[in-house]
Amino acid sequence: MALSEAEWKRRQEEEDAEPAYFGMTWGEFDRLPERKQQETRQRLSQLGATHVGFWKDCTLGKCRRARRCIGFLSEAQYKAGYNAAYPPCARGEEPRRAKIYYDGICRLFPEGDEQPKYDGRRKTGEEDE
Incomplete structure (x- = not known):
């Protein structure tokens, strides 16, 4: 069954309102120029690269000084084909990008069920009897 135009617009607006990166919604992120989108993605992967410790052997002195x-x-x-979502310390090498993602980002921001961990009211000794 095909979606009506109104339903399609509603779904698109709902999707655009979802949070994306650093306080932006997906709609705001999609409206950014391509280079700004790439820099925003690099900011996220910089967190992972920092967690892994790639700043220690980075070719940029400012990263080593800032630790x-x-x-x-x-x-x-960019022209050499580096992945635009990763900072320069990834060096265009797949193992380093994987380490940033799996050992850095996934450990900093674990995906789990985001449901509250509530197991009900604790029972006291008086209620058991």
């Missing part, structure tokens, strides 16, 4: 990943890809790195 955290703060670098963004240069124009030459």
Whole structure:
């Protein structure tokens, strides 16, 4: 069954209102220029790279001095085919990108069921009798 135009618009607006990155909704994120979107994704992966410790051997001195990943890809790195979602310390190497993602981001922001962990009211000794 095909969706009506009104239903399609409602679903799109609902999706656009969902949170995306750093206080932005998906609608706001999608309206950013492509380069700004890539920088926003790099900011998220910088958290993972910092957690893993890639700032220690980063080619950028500012990352080593700050003791955290703060670098963004240069124009030459974009043209060389580096993944636009990762900072320069990933060096275009798949094992480093995987380490940033799995050992950094996934450990910092674990995905689990986001349901509250409530097991009901605790019973006292008086209620058991």
